[in-house]
Amino acid sequence: MPSSEATIKYPRDLYLDEYDMTYTSAKAYQAQLVKILKEIFGNDMVKSEWDSVTYDGHTTNHKLVYAPRVDVAVGPFNSYADLDIGNDQTAIMKNHLLVKRLQERTGNAVIWNDCARCFLAIEIVFSGTAKHISGDFLNATATGAIGFIVAHRKISDKVKRTLNYFHRLEEFERLHDKGLRNLMVFRDDEFLEFLWELKNPDKVPKLKLKTNYRILFKDGFWPKIFSIYTHTMRHKPEFNQDEITRLAVYDFDVAEVVEEHDVVLMTTRHTQPSSAFVFEVITSSGDHVRIMDIIDIAVRAKYRDKGIGTQMLKIFENIARDNGCQYVCVAICPIWKPNPRPTCLKMTSSRSPKKRLYYLHTRGT
Numbered sequence: 001m002p003s004s005e006a007t008i009k010y011p012r013d014l015y016l017d018e019y020d021m022t023y024t025s026a027k028a029y030q031a032q033l034v035k036i037l038k039e040i041f042g043n044d045m046v047k048s049e050w051d052s053v054t055y056d057g058h059t060t061n062h063k064l065v066y067a068p069r070v071d072v073a074v075g076p077f078n079s080y081a082d083l084d085i086g087n088d089q090t091a092i093m094k095n096h097l098l099v100k101r102l103q104e105r106t107g108n109a110v111i112w113n114d115c116a117r118c119f120l121a122i123e124i125v126f127s128g129t130a131k132h133i134s135g136d137f138l139n140a141t142a143t144g145a146i147g148f149i150v151a152h153r154k155i156s157d158k159v160k161r162t163l164n165y166f167h168r169l170e171e172f173e174r175l176h177d178k179g180l181r182n183l184m185v186f187r188d189d190e191f192l193e194f195l196w197e198l199k200n201p202d203k204v205p206k207l208k209l210k211t212n213y214r215i216l217f218k219d220g221f222w223p224k225i226f227s228i229y230t231h232t233m234r235h236k237p238e239f240n241q242d243e244i245t246r247l248a249v250y251d252f253d254v255a256e257v258v259e260e261h262d263v264v265l266m267t268t269r270h271t272q273p274s275s276a277f278v279f280e281v282i283t284s285s286g287d288h289v290r291i292m293d294i295i296d297i298a299v300r301a302k303y304r305d306k307g308i309g310t311q312m313l314k315i316f317e318n319i320a321r322d323n324g325c326q327y328v329c330v331a332i333c334p335i336w337k338p339n340p341r342p343t344c345l346k347m348t349s350s351r352s353p354k355k356r357l358y359y360l361h362t363r364g365t
Contacts, residue, residue: 019192026071026126026152029188033072033122033150036195045075045119052117052143068139074120083115090119090145098198102146102184104233105194111181116145125159126152126188133162141183149185156187207232207261207278208322213315217270217306228271228315231264243279247291250329253284263319270308272298276316278323292320294330 019036023029030048037046050073076089093099094112098120102110121144123136133149140147151159163185169175186194197204212227243257259280267273276294283289294316299309313330320328 018196021189021192026124029126029150029152030071030124033124033191033195036192036199037072037074040195040199041074047073047075050118068135068143070118070121070139070143071124072120072122073118073143074122075118077118078116088114088116090116093119093145097201099146101194101198106184106233110146113141113145113147113182117143118145120144120146120148122148122150124150124188125155127155130158130162130165133159134166137162137166137180137183141180145182147183148191149183150188150191151185152188159185205259205280206234207263207319209263209319213265215270215308215311215315217303217308217311219303219306226268226270228268228312229266231266233262233264234259243277246293247279247281250291250293250327252281252289252291252327254281255284255286256282258282258288263316265312265315270300270303271312272300274298274312274316276319278320278325289327290323290325291327291329292316292323292325294328 020032023032034046034048048071050070052067052070052073076092078087078089082089099110121140123140125133125136128136136149137147140149149159149163163180163183166175166180170180209230209232212229214225214227216223216225218224243260244254247254247257257279261278263276263278265271265274274295274297276292279291279293281289281291294313297309297312297316299312317328
């Protein structure tokens, strides 16, 4: 297995060099977070322990209206007077790079709270019962156009269970189905890395990917051409044991999955969504390796045996080559053949009258 150059540094390494990771309390983390956010948005736009009632005289005082103190708030800010006349000061931030990065991270459009008091409402959760955490959820999602829960690694499981509880309430129609959709949940170290990437967009690894790829096939007497548009989403797995287990099937001894890029060839008249993962991994021997794992190549039944699937496979191969992947893997679908035992051979394919199977291979290097 080839190793990459020793000079490779991933965002995780870089943000650890810049930020103080020795914090032991929510207050210490909050102070560092405020400093970082001021570097991104400016001093006047970032407020610690933000009291929305003190900010907005339109609501008089705390004797009449409860208003939470948000751990960290980022402007622009809305008074209730602004909201009364439909003047949303936060709307200008819909095109901010942070919103784009969140969309890339989740693969979905960011849901916007149109009645927000501020652009970002961030609640820091280092301790507390599930009841207290539920209150943090409500404060963040109701106050911010985008709400954030930033949970310490030791309490992240409890936060996830609380979020699942709210999703279940949505399923049973006890909550509005978009009530918490503007809420983002991060682990404390993940959020620092996310902000580091926001400050340093030129240092964030990206896949080289065309907007669309053209496919030529023969249908009847005349050749036809269609385009497949692409979508990519990048994220660092929070818990990567599933990925490690998956790559172990391919005989990779992976110690850590650093990053994962999801590449999708979108639906067309001729094809269904086809996808692959590009993994940045560190092996047990300390080597940095990039691997493409092709999950599915889906051609609609009517258009099979016209060479479309082969060309889609070549598209993935070209993406892998353009992005320095040392290995390209294709797995048998377990629905077709349970518990496949892959071998490390050159990439080939096997056909049967009913279906086409792509066998797992490690591309020769």
